[in-house]
Amino acid sequence: MSQTTGRWRQRVCVLPLLTIAVALVGGCNATPYAEQNISDPLEPINRAMFDFNLALDTHVIQPVTKVYKDITPDPIEQGIHNFFTNAAYPHVIANDILQLNLDQTLSDTGRFVVNSTVGIGGLFDPATDIGLKLNEQNFGVTAAKWGLPEGPYLVLPLLGPQTLSSLPDIPLRIVTNPIIFLDPFMFRLALNATGAVSSAADRESARKQIKEALSPYAFLRSAYYQHQRRLYLGNKADVEVTPFEPLPLDDVEPPPSDTAPAPQPTPKPDEPAPAK
Amino acid sequence: MANADGSVEGKDAPRAGSRRLNRIMISTMALGVLVAATMVRADDAAPKEVVDELHAALISAMKVDGDAAAGYQTRYKIVEPVIDKRFDIPLISRLVLGAEWAKLSEAQRTSFGAIMARYMTANYASKFNSYSGQQFTHKSDAAQGDRAMIVRAEFKSGSGKTRQFDYQIRKGDSGWKIVNVAVDGISDLSLKRAEFGDVLKKNGFDGLITQLEKRIGEMAEGKE
Numbered sequence: 227m228s229q230t231t232g233r234w235r236q237r238v239c240v241l242p243l244l245t246i247a248v249a250l251v252g253g254c255n256a257t258p259y260a261e262q263n264i265s266d267p268l269e270p271i272n273r274a275m276f277d278f279n280l281a282l283d284t285h286v287i288q289p290v291t292k293v294y295k296d297i298t299p300d301p302i303e304q305g306i307h308n309f310f311t312n313a314a315y316p317h318v319i320a321n322d323i324l325q326l327n328l329d330q331t332l333s334d335t336g337r338f339v340v341n342s343t344v345g346i347g348g349l350f351d352p353a354t355d356i357g358l359k360l361n362e363q364n365f366g367v368t369a370a371k372w373g374l375p376e377g378p379y380l381v382l383p384l385l386g387p388q389t390l391s392s393l394p395d396i397p398l399r400i401v402t403n404p405i406i407f408l409d410p411f412m413f414r415l416a417l418n419a420t421g422a423v424s425s426a427a428d429r430e431s432a433r434k435q436i437k438e439a440l441s442p443y444a445f446l447r448s449a450y451y452q453h454q455r456r457l458y459l460g461n462k463a464d465v466e467v468t469p470f471e472p473l474p475l476d477d478v479e480p481p482p483s484d485t486a487p488a489p490q491p492t493p494k495p496d497e498p499a500p501a502k
Numbered sequence: 503m504a505n506a507d508g509s510v511e512g513k514d515a516p517r518a519g520s521r522r523l524n525r526i527m528i529s530t531m532a533l534g535v536l537v538a539a540t541m542v543r544a545d546d547a548a549p550k551e552v553v554d555e556l557h558a559a560l561i562s563a564m565k566v567d568g569d570a571a572a573g574y575q576t577r578y579k580i581v582e583p584v585i586d587k588r589f590d591i592p593l594i595s596r597l598v599l600g601a602e603w604a605k606l607s608e609a610q611r612t613s614f615g616a617i618m619a620r621y622m623t624a625n626y627a628s629k630f631n632s633y634s635g636q637q638f639t640h641k642s643d644a645a646q647g648d649r650a651m652i653v654r655a656e657f658k659s660g661s662g663k664t665r666q667f668d669y670q671i672r673k674g675d676s677g678w679k680i681v682n683v684a685v686d687g688i689s690d691l692s693l694k695r696a697e698f699g700d701v702l703k704k705n706g707f708d709g710l711i712t713q714l715e716k717r718i719g720e721m722a723e724g725k726e
Contacts, residue, residue, distance in 0.1 A: 261696070440713050441696070441700035441701050444696040449688055453688060
């Protein structure tokens, strides 16, 4: 246990180095995760990875999650989902701290404590009922809050969409999960496998949407950037965040005056091209 | 000619007839004004009413009996008039095509607008296909400049999970119309711009039309 933890702690030390490297390469980013600024220089490789993930999902993950959903009663499925969401919650708290967000750190710590104790190890979610809402964070957002550019878009095998600056999220997610401290190895492995299946089952509806899209690759890339942008702007449901920021609505306003009758839309040569 | 009291008078008859004609004309005009006023009121629906009308149609569609395929046509017919009336299809079409719009002829633009309306209707008809107590609740209205508004609503699924629906509504010549909807912060228009842009790059405008027709057909067959 301690050896594994130590190893991961060493690896997590590369986080600052990697993010500094990203900062040096890319400079500061004024509009993090804005769709207009999507950088996908590795698109051919990313598309190959995306196709691999899609095939893996269709032939392996989907059949497994189907069996899991069929044999697991809904309340138990919900309990399992709650348990793994709670076990992964220190990762959210770690990002709150890294973002120097004191309010959110306290709220998320409170949520973790309440659900781990009153919620019986996280199987239940009493924290939501008392106003400690589920938060979502990742290191990509943290890096953006530090002013670092997100770097190029990447599609990783199994893990899916990332950006260069969000890569440290992978080790951070592992070292902050209490499951890593459990022994023996096989037990830890079984728990992680169950967690992966539960998480995959939870994303079923999103996967379905991706597969039904006219261009699944472009759909997921856009959805990923928009989601990251939203987390960057404010994740809490009660935060007034307009989700329409990237849309060029102003471009279609008739130029002379607002009071003039709106003409039929006419093409503008400088209209931004769709996100690439 | 008969007066209002039923009597008939020889010399005064033309005058009485003229008065009656005036009354009929006035009544007709009043009725016309009333109908026009009603129509104006319909077109002047506030942003919240526009969204409420869509939500009411979606709830009705969800309550239609039959599975994904069987009830599709009925759901489509429920949603179609609301999409046509309450969405700004020409603007949406232009925005989703981006720079490609400039390259299209008027005929292509018109045909794309028509297929866009069918594609959006098919999406709603295929996705909102079963009812288990789902409900929409209006949360807030927020002005976005002079001619745009964001109406926020909450969608509660049968299991109690909630999703945030933000509608971007714009005022044009024919009243307030929906331009975009974002679910939990993910803008539908942005997704479509990305998807359509990718298809256009690979297969061109005709390829996009072919793919849209194919997808509409799949949805009609019950493939959500």
